[in-house]
Amino acid sequence: MMGPVLAACLLIILSTAWISQANEALCKKDGxxxxxxxxxxxxxxxxxxLTxxxxxIPVDTDRLVLQxxxxxxxxxxxxxxxxxxRQLYLxxxxxxxxxxxxFDQLVNLTDLRLNRNQLTSLPPRVFDSLTKLTYLSLYNNQLKRVPEGAFDKLTELKTLKLDNNQLRSVPKEAFDNLQNIKDLRLEENPWDCSCRDILYLRNWIREKQGNVSNIEAAECAVGNKAVLDITEKDAASDCVSPNTTTAIPTSTTTPASVIYDDIHEIKVPQENFQKFLGYQEPDHLPTQPQCLMSISGYLGLMMSLMLTSAAILYVFHFLKKA
Incomplete structure (x- = not known):
C-alpha cells in the first residue's frame, strides 16, 4: 500500500516544481x-x-530595477x-x-525614478495613488508642462527633481500640497520670467526659502536672473501658459524598424512571440537574453511534464496491482 502513497507524494512534488519553474523563469538562476x-x-x-x-514578476516584489x-x-x-x-527604477x-x-495599484510605493528618459508630458493625475511616495525623480527629460494637480496627493514627498527639462512655468498651487518637501530641483529649465504665470513660482520660492533646498537655483531663460528676484514689472506680460494645453500624449507609435546602438530590431506580428516568451509587449523581436530565458523556461517545462507523466503512470501501475 505504500507504493501508491509514495507515488502520489512524488506527483505533488513534481507538480510544485513545475509551477515553480514556470514562475521563476524570470530569475538568472533559472535561465x-x-x-x-x-x-x-x-x-x-x-x-x-530589454525592450x-x-x-x-513575483507579486511580492518589494524592489524592481529596470533602469x-x-x-x-x-x-x-x-x-x-x-x-x-516600494521602489521602482525606470x-x-x-x-x-x-x-x-x-501607477494606480502601486499604493505602497515610496521611491519612483523616471529620470533620463524622453518624457515630454505627464498624464493627468498619474501620481494620485502614490500617497506614500517620498522620492520622485523626473530630471533630464523633455517635460514642457506639469498638469494641474499633478502633485496634489503627494503629501509625504520629500524630494522632487524637475531639473533639466523644458518647463517655462508651473500651474498655480502646483506645489501647495507638498507639506513635507525638503529638496526641490528646478534648475536648468527655461523659466519664462516675462509672463505673469511665473509669479506663483516666485512667491512659492520666497515663502519656502531656507526650508526647501535648491529652489533658489531656478533662473530665468533670459537675463540669467533668479526667479526668486523677478519683480511685478518683469512679469508684466499676459502670456498663454503651456500648462493650459489639453493635448496630452498618452501613447507612442514605434517605427517599423528601430536601431538601438548596434542592435537592429525588426517589427514582428504580435501573435508570434506573445505566448511563447511570456512578455507583455511583443512589439519587437526579442533580444538574445530574452530568447535564452524563454528557451530555458520551455525546456524546464517540458522536463517537468515528462516527469509528471512518469509519476502518473507509476501511480496507475501500483493501483492496478493493488
Missing amino acids: GVCSCNNNKNSVDCSSKR AIPSN GNKLSSLPGMAFHGLTKL SNNQLQALPIGV
Whole structure:
C-alpha cells in the first residue's frame, strides 16, 4: 500500500516544481535575465537591453530595477498586481510617454525614478495613488508642462527633481500640497520670467526659502536672473501658459524598424512571440537574453511534464496491482 502513497507524494512534488519553474523563469538562476534576491524580494533587471517588461514578476516584489534598458513605452497594466512594491527604477530608458493609470495599484510605493528618459508630458493625475511616495525623480527629460494637480496627493514627498527639462512655468498651487518637501530641483529649465504665470513660482520660492533646498537655483531663460528676484514689472506680460494645453500624449507609435546602438530590431506580428516568451509587449523581436530565458523556461517545462507523466503512470501501475 505504500507504493501508491509514495507515488502520489512524488506527483505533488513534481507538480510544485513545475509551477515553480514556470514562475521563476524570470530569475538568472533559472535561465532568466534578471537577478533575484528572494530574501529581500528584490528583482534587478538593469542594463539587459530589454525592450519589454517581463510579465512574470513575483507579486511580492518589494524592489524592481529596470533602469538602463531600452524601454520606449509601458503597457497600461505593466505594474498591476505589484501592490507590495516600494521602489521602482525606470531611469535611463527611452520612455516617451506614460499611460494613464500606469501607477494606480502601486499604493505602497515610496521611491519612483523616471529620470533620463524622453518624457515630454505627464498624464493627468498619474501620481494620485502614490500617497506614500517620498522620492520622485523626473530630471533630464523633455517635460514642457506639469498638469494641474499633478502633485496634489503627494503629501509625504520629500524630494522632487524637475531639473533639466523644458518647463517655462508651473500651474498655480502646483506645489501647495507638498507639506513635507525638503529638496526641490528646478534648475536648468527655461523659466519664462516675462509672463505673469511665473509669479506663483516666485512667491512659492520666497515663502519656502531656507526650508526647501535648491529652489533658489531656478533662473530665468533670459537675463540669467533668479526667479526668486523677478519683480511685478518683469512679469508684466499676459502670456498663454503651456500648462493650459489639453493635448496630452498618452501613447507612442514605434517605427517599423528601430536601431538601438548596434542592435537592429525588426517589427514582428504580435501573435508570434506573445505566448511563447511570456512578455507583455511583443512589439519587437526579442533580444538574445530574452530568447535564452524563454528557451530555458520551455525546456524546464517540458522536463517537468515528462516527469509528471512518469509519476502518473507509476501511480496507475501500483493501483492496478493493488
